[in-house]
Amino acid sequence: MNESAAPAGxxxxxxxxxxxxxxxxxxxxxxxxxxELTCLLGPSGCGKTTTLRMVxxxxxxxxxxxxxxxxxxxxxxxxxxxxxxxxxxxALWPHMSVFKNVSFGLRLRRLPRREIRERVEQVLELVGLMxxxxxxxxxxxGGEQQRxxxxxxxxxxxxxxxxxxxxxxxxAKLRVRVREDIREIQQRVGITTVFVTHDxxxxxxxxxxxxxxxxxxxxxxxxxxxxxxxxxxxxxxxFVGAMNFYTGTVGDGSVEIGGVRVPCDGVSRNGTxxxxxxxxxxxxxxxxxxxxAEARVLREIPRGHYKELVMQLGEGEVRxxxxxxxxxxxxxxxxxxxAVVYSDGVLQQPSGQPTDVR
Amino acid sequence: MSVVEQAGIVPIARRRPRPTVRSVTVxxxxxxxxxxxxxxxxxxxxxxxxxxxxDIWPYPRFLPSDWTLKWWHSVxxxxxxxxxxxxxxxxxxxxxxxxxxxxxxxxYAFSRLNFPGRRFFLVSLFATNAFPKIGLYxxxxxxxxxxxxMGTFLGVVFVQLIGTIVFMTWIPAAAFSSVPRSxxxxxxxxxxxxxxxxxxxxxxxAAPGIFVAMVLSFLYSFDEAQGTFLVGIPNYITxxxxxxxxxxxxxxxxxxxxxxxxxxxxxxxxxxxxKHIMGGRLAEGFQLR
Numbered sequence: 137m138n139e140s141a142a143p144a145g146x147x148x149x150x151x152x153x154x155x156x157x158x159x160x161x162x163x164x165x166x167x168x169x170x171x172e173l174t175c176l177l178g179p180s181g182c183g184k185t186t187t188l189r190m191v192x193x194x195x196x197x198x199x200x201x202x203x204x205x206x207x208x209x210x211x212x213x214x215x216x217x218x219x220x221x222x223x224x225x226x227a228l229w230p231h232m233s234v235f236k237n238v239s240f241g242l243r244l245r246r247l248p249r250r251e252i253r254e255r256v257e258q259v260l261e262l263v264g265l266m267x268x269x270x271x272x273x274x275x276x277x278g279g280e281q282q283r284x285x286x287x288x289x290x291x292x293x294x295x296x297x298x299x300x301x302x303x304x305x306x307x308a309k310l311r312v313r314v315r316e317d318i319r320e321i322q323q324r325v326g327i328t329t330v331f332v333t334h335d336x337x338x339x340x341x342x343x344x345x346x347x348x349x350x351x352x353x354x355x356x357x358x359x360x361x362x363x364x365x366x367x368x369x370x371x372x373x374x375f376v377g378a379m380n381f382y383t384g385t386v387g388d389g390s391v392e393i394g395g396v397r398v399p400c401d402g403v404s405r406n407g408t409x410x411x412x413x414x415x416x417x418x419x420x421x422x423x424x425x426x427x428x429a430e431a432r433v434l435r436e437i438p439r440g441h442y443k444e445l446v447m448q449l450g451e452g453e454v455r456x457x458x459x460x461x462x463x464x465x466x467x468x469x470x471x472x473x474x475a476v477v478y479s480d481g482v483l484q485q486p487s488g489q490p491t492d493v494r
Numbered sequence: 495m496s497v498v499e500q501a502g503i504v505p506i507a508r509r510r511p512r513p514t515v516r517s518v519t520v521x522x523x524x525x526x527x528x529x530x531x532x533x534x535x536x537x538x539x540x541x542x543x544x545x546x547x548x549d550i551w552p553y554p555r556f557l558p559s560d561w562t563l564k565w566w567h568s569v570x571x572x573x574x575x576x577x578x579x580x581x582x583x584x585x586x587x588x589x590x591x592x593x594x595x596x597x598x599x600x601x602y603a604f605s606r607l608n609f610p611g612r613r614f615f616l617v618s619l620f621a622t623n624a625f626p627k628i629g630l631y632x633x634x635x636x637x638x639x640x641x642x643x644m645g646t647f648l649g650v651v652f653v654q655l656i657g658t659i660v661f662m663t664w665i666p667a668a669a670f671s672s673v674p675r676s677x678x679x680x681x682x683x684x685x686x687x688x689x690x691x692x693x694x695x696x697x698x699x700a701a702p703g704i705f706v707a708m709v710l711s712f713l714y715s716f717d718e719a720q721g722t723f724l725v726g727i728p729n730y731i732t733x734x735x736x737x738x739x740x741x742x743x744x745x746x747x748x749x750x751x752x753x754x755x756x757x758x759x760x761x762x763x764x765x766x767x768x769k770h771i772m773g774g775r776l777a778e779g780f781q782l783r
Contacts (some may be wrong), residue, residue: 214682221683227676231698240694241684249568292684 144170144205145328146191146296147464152352153186160186162352164200168345169298173322178349179375184332185300187349191216192221192298193328204295220289221298225305226281228273234260234284235269241292259291262321279310280490286318290325296323297329303338315342336376340364348372370481373414380415380454384483386477396450398429400472403485412478417444418475420456429470436464539757541718559591566746569755572667579755584717585732587652589715590708596655597662598704602692604663605670616667619660630656631721637726645729653721665710669703670696709763716759 148166153160161183168174171297176184189195191202195212201210202336209217228237235256242252260266262284273284282302289297301365303311319342320327333339339346340360347357347373356368367373373380384393391400391413400415421428422445431447431454438460445456449470456470475484521674545551546565548558569575603609604616622630635644643649673696681691697704719734726735733756740749 163533192683194682214679215685215687219683221680223676223680225674225676227674227680229677229681229695229699240681240686244685244690286678356636 145172146330147179147201147203148187148191149201149203151187151197153183153188153195153198155186160352161190161197164352164354166347166354166357168328170205170328171326172344173319173342174331175333175343175346176330176349177336177339177346177376178334180334182349182468183352184334184349186352188221188300188330188332190300191296192282193217198427206209216473218294218295219298220292220294221300222282222285222289222302224301226302227275228281228282228284228288230273233270233272234265234276237273237284238288238291240288255291256287258286262290262324263287263317263477279314280304282306282314283317286321290321290327293342295328297327299329299331301332301334303333303335311338316343317318340376346376350377366483366486367414367476370412370414370478373478374474378417378455380420381419382413382415382420382452383410384413385410386413391472391475394450394452396422396429398449398470398472399427400475403475403477406477409479411484414476414478415454415472416474417457419472420454421465421471421473422447422456422462423469423471424463424467426463426469428471431468431470433464433466433468499713502559507776512548530551541602542750545747546754548747559573565745568744569748569751574731575736575740575752578731578733581730582733585650585654585722585730586712589651589658592651593655593658593662594708597659597707598666601663601666602696603668604667616664619663622656623660627657627720630773635724644725645727647730649725650722650732653725654715654718656721657718658714661714662707662711665707666700666704669707673699674705685704702780709766713763714759717756 146166146168148164151164152163153161160181164183164187166174166176166187176187178184186195190197193209193212193216197210201208203209204218209219216262228240229240232240238259239252239256242255244402244424245256256269257266260269263286265280265283265287265480268280268284273281276284282305285302299318303315306314315338319332331339331342340363343360345357345359346363348355349365350371356363356372358368364377367376370381373379380394382391385408386403386406387397388405389401389403391398391403392398393413422431429449431449433445433447434453435446436443437446439457441460442457443460443462445458445464445468447454447468447470449455454470456466475485476483544558547561547563549560549562549564551558604612634653634656638644638649638652643652676692677695677699681695682688686694717734718732719737722730722732723735723738728733730740733752737749737752737756740752
């Protein structure tokens, strides 16, 4: 697609990597535009961290190339690359103060003293840690350590910022706040960023685009909305967000699952072979009368701002998210407002535009 | 009134569980063991100290009947004794530095690199300590004669080095291993080459362990007698080897004085290292999972 010379940003071009006799990254293709934040999302062992470490220069790709702003950096040592990494455990140097940690790279570059101080102060201001300039890593909290690590990476003004599960050591509340901070800082600085996470919620809320990885390959690379609404493969659909999955057949305006016909908007007949049908819980419409298949409520789980219903539908179960004030009796009518249909794990319906698998 | 109460800190009354026969026995046995250990370890030292200041100590008496400083005078007056003290303080630093120069790179390699036979070499370092040393020294003597090392400064350094190699490699290797790789990678990432990373990150963080190993090496060299005696005589008589002559030629009180002198550097150095072993600063800074 992109044959134009020197595209800005990061290009992971057909990269493969074997470790310990296992293929960890398999002919991976990924393009991150300048200024974009891309999440590598996937279960552990899917190759996302390995990919990141190859971009950072800590691992050598067995095949393929890594290009930054059109320049091949595959053979460069980490210290020669225009990348900066935020490590999972922050990797702050415990024998140096916050100032020394952040200024380390600048001091190596023998910048004038005044400039070093200015740039460090600027970046500490950005992450809101001016008051901890002379503290040592052991004296500040996990969230603060995380921001020091971010400042240490940003101060070198790298072309690509790499974050390796940077929030996994923080507690849930802090995680949400820090990820918003990271997104805000990233947008303000306008830096090309690759963010590795196994938390789909995290990925959906901060990314411009998400690359869902499985078995060393990118399953789908799309913006969060597309990813959520039109997961390209069965794997993506089950990994991102909650999803009811059934095996059945599709008719015009309805699906048949386990012998039960459920009205469904936006689907059309597609042969008699059984297919995989996925329905998001929020697309399950529940009413006490009207059209729809009959279902029996098994459990009702309050979730605060919504309510989760678990219902028996034919031989299967269906989960629905409904407004908390909706009254439910034991017998309910169920119809689907929307469904995604897979055959051999690949998306068939809806088939508006072909999803970009790159 | 106790000191604690005077300071205004009221101790929290703890309700102790009623002592049972069992708990009392356990306590009693524990106390007896601790006291026995103390007597065993400190007793000889006290006896030594008394001995060094005693003039006449008739057999059944619990304490010496006459006190004197003359043994101290005679030890300090003897030229050869003073010379041996000087020599000991020359050998110990040389051996420590040489041992560090040889072993620290090895320690780093054992910790960070994976090479064939790594485990074998690591364990084989123990070999020098696994056999009676004197056998090793005798066979070494043959080699030393061939290379004209007998009775030389270098020969003594070599023979002392042998004993220091194990802990000078093992302790720093553990110290290097305790530095998380991600700290080194972060420094690479920030633009430091491998050498810089070692001197700015790895070495400072492993320094307490290295320091401990160097102190132990210093003490080993300071106390080493067998090999030094064999290789060093008659030119190089250090403090521990001088002890042999002393025990044979002087009254035993002079030996006691000398033992105390020999122990002083050990005690000072040990108390210095204690701070580093107990400090634990190393572990605090890491957020390791």
